[in-house]
Amino acid sequence: MxxxxxxxxxxxxxxxxxxxxxxxxxxxxxxxxxxxxxxxxxxxxxxxxxxxxxxxxxxxxxxxxxxxxxxxxxxxxxxxxxxxxxxxxxxxxxxxxxxxxxxxxxxxxxxxxxxxxxxPCPSLEVQDAIASTLGSLDDKIDLNRRTNETLEAMARALFRDWFVDFGPTRAKMAGEAPYLAPELWELFPDRLDDEGKPEGWKTEPLDEIATFLNGLALQKYPSTGDTSLPAIKIAQLRSENTETADPVSPDIPDDYIIEQNDLLFSWSGSLLCKFWNGQRGALNQHLFKVTSKRFEPWFIYEWIQFYMPEFQAIAAAKATTMGHIQRRHLTESLVTIPPANIMQPANKAIGSLIEQIQSNNGQSRTLAQLRDLLLPKLMSGEISIRDAEKMVEDAT
The missing domain is CATH 3.90.220.20 (DNA methylase specificity domains)
Incomplete structure (x- = not known):
């Protein structure tokens, strides 16, 4: 062949x-x-x-x-x-x-x-049909991935311009033409304060605007019954795959349960921050589940990503041990916070982009599950190509 x-x-x-x-x-x-x-x-x-x-x-x-x-x-x-x-x-x-x-x-x-x-070597016509059916799922998954890269870049650019570089305020100070809608443009101050941030804005440590819950030593919670949860460790966060995860007892405090779209941050080893796109699981040590009662998840996520290169450099400097950051590094990372009248349109503009990313991720996960379900059934002839095509059409 x-x-x-x-x-x-x-x-x-x-x-x-x-x-x-x-x-x-x-x-x-x-x-x-x-x-x-x-x-x-x-x-x-x-x-x-x-x-x-x-x-x-x-x-x-x-x-x-x-x-x-x-x-x-x-x-x-x-x-x-x-x-x-x-x-x-x-x-x-x-x-x-x-x-x-x-x-x-x-x-x-x-x-x-x-x-x-x-x-298995069916006729070329059947091979083409199977490849086309499964390929359409992978094509949609790849399209979602590329779309998300664009959405992520858009969200990151808006966030950096508004909250890090203070683009609208600096443009006003320089007498430049507005580049935002008039009703939004007028919300931004026209000068910086003595600390170099827009007048009326505040700064707070990263660990004060959000709660960073460290995971459990899940080896202390072995699965003993018929039900279990996958232990979400750094490897699972990286791959978003729990197939090889250790099963642990579901009888853990609710705060340590991970649901889809929860914000997770690995603070040791391979430092990364992601919205979880896998099945329900249990939070292992070396991972933070990050929540906030004051701000939307996208705002916390973008600030963590802003400081990620610095966090990774700190972890890399600990060459003799498993690289990690400490709580104090979160405290030392200052966040710029605008008034509510700017935060509201930011939630709409940037938050909607992050929500679309999460929606695409959820769809891709469903499509991948369908592909993995259909693959062996098509190869064995257990399901007809026509039925598989209908399932793919309905899903996409």
Whole structure:
């Protein structure tokens, strides 16, 4: 079904790579961007080594198109004339690679083992239909992702202009023309105070405008019954996936329950702040659940993101231990707060962008669940293509 192109791979050490526009792929996707390419077309990359071959927390196969470079940690294949490349990708996504890998320390999928994998091979017409059905879901998920990147940039730009750079006030001071609606423009002061912020605005520490609830040591709450909650740790926050999460008892205080769209902030290890887009879970230590009775979540989120580079630098400086920040770093991070008459339109302008991002994330999660449900059923013939197409049409 497939042609192997491994002989064309060329690994390049990080120190020898020149930055450029072309993706440089490793075992689990893009690891860098370089100034040249060795492949141009539509291919499937299959991890050759790495722990993910055993755990399969992420998809072992990746689609790569256009111009790109591949090192020797990923097999490169494409379809033969009677096969559909995207169909092969989905068929590989339904494979348990356990019986094909070798190596007790570092799992490895050899070229020979990859070639021995047997995939269902229906007619090209059926392959095209399955690839199109599942692909439409992935296309919508990718569209949502790209849309969210734009919405995130818009929200970030507005936030920085209004609350960090004080753009409207500085423009008024410089005698520049208004660039906001008249009724909004007139709300901004026309001068800065002695502290350099707009007159009438306040500053408060980050940890006073919001509550930063640290998670529990969830190993003390093992699951003992038929019901459980996934422990949301840094790895789950990063991947938004709880499939491999440790099950813990649901009998924990309500404050430590994580619901969709809760704001989470990992303060050690890989520092990141995200609105949770996974299933209901339990808050593990090293994560803050951030809430506020005074301000909307977007306002807290944007201020954390503003200080994130500083927080990450503090954590990176703790090279001998697990990098982290301390409570005092939240106290030292000052937040500029406008009067309510400006906060209200800001909630509408910026908050609506964040709400759209959350809505898109929720839709993408639903679509991914549908894709994962349909994939094995389509491969086995348990569900007809027509029924699957109807389910996808209804969902999208």
């Amino acid at each position: 497939a042609i192997n192109w491994d002989s064309q791979r060329i690994p390049v050490r990080a120190s020898e790579r020149k930055k450029g526009p072309y993706p440089y792929y490793g075992a689990q996707g893009i690891v860098d961007y370089v100034d040249d390419y060795i492949f141009d077309g539509f291919y499937i990359l299959v991890a050759e080594d790495g722990e993910n071959l055993r755990s399969q927390k992420e998809n072992v196969a990746t689609l790569a198109s256009g111009k790109f470079w591949v090192n020797n940690h990923a097999h490169v294949i494409s379809s033969k004339p009677h096969c559909n490349t995207k169909y092969i990708f989905y068929a590989l996504s339904d494979i348990d690679f356990t019986s094909y890998i070798t190596g007790s320390t570092i799992p490895k999928l050899s070229q020979a083992s990859l070639g021995n994998i047997e995939l």
